[in-house]
Amino acid sequence: MTTTERTKTNDALWMETAQETLSVASDAIRRVSERLTPNFLKALEILDDCAGKVITSGVGKSGIVARKIAATLTSTGCPSVFLHPSEAMHGDLGIVEPDDVVIALSNSGESEELLAILPALLARRVPLIAIVGNLQSTLARRAAVVIDSAIEREACPLNLAPTTSVIVQLALGDALAMTLHSKRGFGTEDYARNHPGGRLGRRLTLCVRDILAMNALPIPIVAPSASMMDALAEISAKCVGATIVANADRKILGILTDYDTRQAFQKFGADALKLTAEQIMNPHPKVILHPDQLAYEALRQMEDGSRQISVAPVVDSESVCVGMVRIHDFLRAGL
Structure with missing residues (x-):
């Protein structure tokens, strides 16, 4: 096989890998959408009734998604902040107030850092919404409302790196934010007030x-x-x-x-x-x-x-x- 032929063969393989990654992710989102339960509406009601702020939390890649969900909620009219579980154990729990709502994200539902702050969160009697991939996990059992984010497999060829799981978490977070956005009648002018530096805001x-x-x-x-x-x-x-x-x-x-x-x-x-x-x-x-x-x-x-x-x-x-x-x-x- 010539160098050119090997290059073409490799290129085809890489393209197939990319397409497979996207296919796995899109299929996972579709399956999660099809199995949404009334729990989603319960979570929506809790968020809509929230008189304080929404606090999102997670570890690792789930933490990155939690940050993004907090940013999306805030920009669409629902004040929200991210709380890192490790920092929470060293004083940042003070940000949690009685009128707040917590959204916790974890694929396994057994992240040690996240589980460590659950007693303190529950002691404050704040509603806990869990976006979790294991419905039998500790996080799922302790949450007031559970949204199922389980996937069949990660897009990673080794089925190890968090890929599909975090995409599904992000999609569910966006679904909550956009549904809340619509339920509250958040309009174009409201959006502009939160984005004065953007072209739409101007x-x-x-x-x-x-x-x-x-x-x-x-x-x-x-x-x-x-x-x-x-x-x-x-x-x-x-x-x-x-x-x-x-x-x-x-x-x-x-x-x-x-x-x-x-x-x-x-x-x-x-x-x-x-x-x-x-x-x-x-x-x-x-x-x-x-x-x-x-x-x-x-x-x-x-x-x-x-x-x-x-x-x-x-x-x-x-x-x-x-x-x-x-x-x-x-x-x-x-x-």
């Missing part, structure tokens, strides 16, 4: 006034009687690409953009210099924004249409101009 919380504050652009503004040269000078001085045309009370009468001035020169030639801002301006700007308007909504207004709007005025409830925003101001804000 899209649902940032307002136009926030964009104005980030950039603090000088407002280009001219009177309706201003000459073409004065308008061009204002546009150039303020570097926004347009100027507001407003009356003495700064109430907007129209907008005059670079595009409008080019159109005027194309139509009138040199005589365009004799025109006033009022004669050149667009008295009906396609987009006029408001300070309390969602920034993402404003961005969509500027982007939609046959011709993208690069700059737009911001006016208050009395049509007084309070600022100008450029489309790249929104993009720079991470929208």
Whole structure:
């Protein structure tokens, strides 16, 4: 067999191993889904009634999954923390309060570190939900509610490394979190409040006034009687690409953009210099924004249409101009 042939043979073997790993995991999740019992709904009810926080705990790979479940619960409106069993035995049990709920994860249900803290947890009379792969284990017997996470085998070729078992634990934790999420009516705006740094959060919380504050652009503004040269000078001085045309009370009468001035020169030639801002301006700007308007909504207004709007005025409830925003101001804000 040539080197090339051996490589192809090995590649096929590795691909088969990868596919087998994924197949074992997906089959295990499907089987767990099919054998869900009313215990899942009992666990859901306990979590929904929780007046305190949810505490997750586990050792090794189960501990890693427990951390992730705590993070998911917290981000979807259910305050949760991870408690390491070893640290719990040295003072961290103080985090457990009477109104809390504990979710303990273990494939065997006999993890020594986890079993060691059970008496202290039960003494606090907190409900204990166990996600466990052995229904006859000590953890299963001591728990108020048991969710079965048993698997036929690990995806590991030696059936030793925790692989399928932790994937099933994670899937069950996500199932609890997402079902609780739906039961409590946790909505998009709620999610955004917990994720202000993410793009979704910014899209649902940032307002136009926030964009104005980030950039603090000088407002280009001219009177309706201003000459073409004065308008061009204002546009150039303020570097926004347009100027507001407003009356003495700064109430907007129209907008005059670079595009409008080019159109005027194309139509009138040199005589365009004799025109006033009022004669050149667009008295009906396609987009006029408001300070309390969602920034993402404003961005969509500027982007939609046959011709993208690069700059737009911001006016208050009395049509007084309070600022100008450029489309790249929104993009720079991470929208």
